[in-house]
Amino acid sequence: MTVYILRRLGQMIPTMLGVIVLIFFLFNWVGGDPAYILAGKMPNPDMIANIRKQLGIDQPYYVQLWIFIKQILTFNFGASWSTGESVSHIILTRLGPSLTILIPLTILQTLIAVALALAIAFVRGSLTDRMVMIACTVGMSISILVYIILFQYWFAYKWSLFPVQGWGDNFTQNLFHYSLLPILIMLVVSIAPSLRLYRTFVLDEINQDYVRTARAKGMGERRILWVHVLRNAAIPIITDVMSNLPALLIGAFLIERFFGIPGIGREVILAVERSDFPVIKAITVYVAAATMIFNLLTDLMYQAVDPRVQLK
DSSP states (O other), X not given: OHHHHHHHHHHHHXXXXXXXXXXXXXXXXXXXXXXXXXXXXXXXXXHHHHHHHXXXXXXXXXXXXXXXXXXXXXXXXOBOTTTOOBHHHHHHHHHXXXXXXXXXXXXXXXXXXXXXXHHHHHTTTSHHHHHHHHHHXXXXXXXXXXXXXXXXXXXXXXXXXXXXXXXXXOXXXXXXIISHHHHHHHHHHHHHHHHHHHHHHHHHHHTSXXXXXXXXXXXXXXXXXXXXXXXXXXXXXXXXXXXXXXXXXXXXXXHHHHTTOOSXXXXXXXXXXXXXXXXXXXXXXXXXXXXXXXXXXXXXXXXXXXXXXXXO
């Protein structure tokens, strides 16, 4: 196990270097000259030269790349171009609100989707199965913007069950007051695709030989589903959940924007609108690193779920 983890961590180094080089050249070639962005609408040559010197972009590309790598290793990307706030402080303070929503959402979504998938698989081929799949298809066809507007209007504005938007400094208040409606909306949006996918995983396992053997031995259908089928279907479910975690961190920008939640997703949108390259580069790099780490954790969870899996 230790050798496997060390080898995987070693494999991440060249992959991460490739990501860093790609991000560096994309921002330098496609993003344009940041000195003109910071100089405003009426720049002059002296101002442009001074800004370029301060940012270090008057140096050769290999020097700039080394500076970028040192920024990543030291978690110091300098200051935001638009607000002057430290980029590392921005990431650390925005990460908490995002995780306050995404961790409960991921747990609830996985548990509910798995339970519903097993229940639907139990009545597979029936009218209930078909109606649930139709409802999932309809639900997936509706934009998340529609859910946000409707839920905010009815649950928050008309019925006053939740706050329309806001965020505070108290973790308990944020979790049990401000984040409830955003979590509910994202659950409604994410349950349908997850249920369809997990149902497919369960039905694939139901047709395996070990299930027929269990039935031949007289084992009940519920025990077969909740013990044997679920254990074997857990591997693709884990893959789906873990692979979506980094994307969820950024993908919640609409929820964070509409509900005034100061999270990572909202910060990315603001940084793009302001052409705030240091913030965008920092978040891009660390999301890439998080993706590789989650992939490693996924492989380790495989063996925890199924001891037959060998990590080589």
